[in-house]
């Protein structure tokens with residue numbers, strides 16, 4: 001709640017404007033029945049001048065109320081827009097500080113829903129607050145008191161109406177609230193299934209899973225429909241119910257005040273005014289109920305946003321750090337790491353050093369911890385035990401910008417962003433010149449196909465690089481990695497989609513061009529690391545051997561076994 005209040009407070013001038021408008025609206029709404037009463041009384045008295053005079057006042061007061069209502073709607077919409085934009089931006093900024101494991105903790109899809117749907121819920125709540133939070137209680141209390149004073153004898157009619165409307169509102173909105181929360185849950189599921197299905201469309205098609213997927217989607221979609229229909233039914237009951245209650249109140253008032261009117265003709269005006277106040281009392285309770293229902297949904301959304309804001313990034317940087325990585329010497333000192341929620345460590349007591357400019361291969365069976373080690377070099381995760389240093393600087397003390405400039409991580413799953421080829425490559429070095437773009441793509445064996453594109457380096461890249469093949473995406477992503485001539489380059493299985501010849505060319509180009517870079521080649525295939533200066537062999541999270549290819553063939557049974565299983569496959 002404090003999150004919301006702080007954001008609303010930032011809109012001070014709009015807030016004051018809205019309060020002023022609310023004052024005019026409430027005054028107009030409370031005054032109009034009284035003026036109507038006066039007009040009717042003057043009509044009874046046949047005083048035309050007075051009728052015109054009070055009639056004009058009534059029109060002016062109603063006009064002011066209407067105008068203030070319009071202005072307040074505009075101001076409220078602006079406040080709601082600003083508050084939600086601020087919340088969305090703050091939440092997005094916070095997410096940018098998250099580590100890999102923070103993101104995994106929420107899941108990317110869930111974060112998107114929070115940034116969009118939950119922010120919209122809060123925006124609706126702010127709109128409602130600005131329009132009704134102050135107006136409705138004052139209108140309710142004001143109308144209640146004025147109705148009591150208008151025909152005191154009918155006090156009990158007011159009480160009966162309040163209780164009746166209150167009970168109906170609680171019942172109907174309570175039921176609706178339950179259905180709304182089910183609609184929200186079903187919507188989340190529909191979104192989830194649709195997203196998963198579309199993202200994996202090729203797999204769905206190739207495994208002929210379309211029917212199963214349709215069935216799964218239909219089940220959730222049917223649930224969504226059922227709850228939406230239930231809400232529709234409740235709405236269809238709601239309007240006639242309130243119409244009935246108001247009709248009974250009007251007829252009852254006329255019936256009960258007939259005797260009074262017979263004695264005193266001025267009571268006719270009072271009855272009209274009284275009925276107006278009754279309607280305002282009823283409307284305030286209905287709007288109050290709607291506000292409660294919306295608020296309960298929006299508060300859930302607000303707490304989901306607060307959860308993001310309250311999450312501390314588990315990899316933080318010392319903003320003031322002046323520790324600069326001067327060389328590509330990498331050292332792991334007794335490093336262990338366990339993913340949050342896992343029962344056992346993925347890396348255990350890993351120690352090794354890699355010399356500046358050397359090529360280090362990392363091999364091991366699937367799940368042995370290769371990718372985890374790769375990501376730790378780029379400080380995607382911090383060790384649960386031990387220290388990692390690059391150029392003598394402990395990664396925990398490193399300056400963030402310097403670390404990002406010094407270490408480049410190229411993942412197997414090449415992620416590209418919508419834009420142009422050049423924009424994507426410049427993620428690796430903001431101010432890279434055309435020559436640098438060409439040099440980098442030459443190393444990654446990407447230059448040839450980029451040159452073949454109609455617009456060369458300004459050719460468009462679609463979202464996630466959908467208009468490129470797996471191998472092309474990997475080449476672009478390697479270009480992005482090498483463009484800044486990092487001190488450490490980590491290639492995590494990033495040539496897996498390249499044919500053996502291209503892979504060899506990339507490896508040779510890296511060796512010739514990046515002599516000042518320590519290169520880690522994480523690979524499934526022994527052929528990718530045979531030429532490395534040093535090879536780390538991982539087995540079940542442990543470093544079981546280190547050495548060159550020929551040394552390991554003799555000293556490491558694990559390496560030998562991997563080699564034997566891959567024998568016959570091309571070792572270039």
Ligand SMILES: Nc1ncnc2c1ncn2[C@@H]1O[C@H](COP(=O)(O)OP(=O)(O)OP(=O)(O)O)[C@@H](O)[C@H]1O
Pocket residue numbers: 104339340342346364365366367368369370371372373524
């Ligand atoms: N994000 C994660 N959350 C929890 N556990 C994880 C996560 N990523 C990996 N692990 C676990 O850590 C261990 C090592 O995984 P890692 O991806 O580092 O292995 P790998 O050697 O790179 O495997 P592969 O060759 O199949 O890519 C595995 O047991 C895996 O289940």
